[in-house]
Amino acid sequence: MKILCPRCERRIKPTQSDGLTGSGGMLIKRLMERSDPHYVCEWCGKIPLDEFPDNVKRWYYIETYLMVVVLLAAIGIVVTITVITAQID
Ligand SMILES: [Zn+2]
Secondary structure (H helix, E strand, O other): OOOEOOOOOOEOOOOOHHHHHOOHHHHHHHHHHOOOOEEEEOOOEEEEHHHOOHHHHHHHHHHHHHHHHHHHHHHHHHHHHHHHHHHHO
16 A cells, blocks of 8 residues: 655655564564554655544554454464474474
8 A cells, every 4th residue: 555645745655564574573562662653754754643644544543453363373373383393202
């Protein structure tokens, strides 16, 4: 999804939306940042989510939801591997 800055109308770099491919630690860090919803424009700096149109706001929350799902899936895989390994011993 293309996100345009509401102030300068230039494209916002997807520094946050690449969280799905990030490591678990990065994912947790990014999720914690979500308590202060914003995007960072290269030219204007930090812009609160309130200034963006509704479709961007919706995307932001979908993205957050996906990150939580990925994180839970990753935890599930680790727990499963740990349980299986413990049974082999
Ligand atoms: Zn801008």
